[in-house]
Amino acid sequence: MTVPASAGAASPKPAVPAPASAKPAVPTVTPPTAAPTAPPAPSPTAAVKPAAASVTVTTEDFDFKPATITISAGGTVIWNNAGPTIHTVGATDNSWVSEVLQKGQSYSHTFSSAGTFNYLCTLHPFMTGTVVVK
Ligand SMILES: [Cu+2]
Numbered sequence: 001m002t003v004p005a006s007a008g009a010a011s012p013k014p015a016v017p018a019p020a021s022a023k024p025a026v027p028t029v030t031p032p033t034a035a036p037t038a039p040p041a042p043s044p045t046a047a048v049k050p051a052a053a054s055v056t057v058t059t060e061d062f063d064f065k066p067a068t069i070t071i072s073a074g075g076t077v078i079w080n081n082a083g084p085t086i087h088t089v090g091a092t093d094n095s096w097v098s099e100v101l102q103k104g105q106s107y108s109h110t111f112s113s114a115g116t117f118n119y120l121c122t123l124h125p126f127m128t129g130t131v132v133v134k
Helices: none
Strands: 054-060 063-065 068-071 075-081 106-111 115-120 128-133
Touching (some): 054 068, 068 075
Parallel strands (some): 068 128
16 A cells, blocks of 8 residues: 555645636626717707897887897897787888787897898888897
């Protein structure tokens, strides 16, 4: 019978300790779940409407209030007939005119170019107003 060489050892420990941390069991690399950069933003001038002023003029008691307003080019003026009498809004040069506005009805016109534009109520021509477009 052959006696093993390690018979004198107290316990059968392996001579070389196992490399517990040498081999990572789970990869720690995070999978790419999203693109590293944000998608390109759309051009700010493409979708965003210019902040041209929209001004409301109230027609009441045979006056445009305020009679003179200033807006940016591309802005819109809204005339609202708040009084009991019917009115219209029309350019002095007849380039545009509203329908007859009953009480509570409104009309809007967009001014695309700069200038000074006079208008009146065609039913009451003494009712005048001015839109200054800058
Ligand atoms: Cu009028």
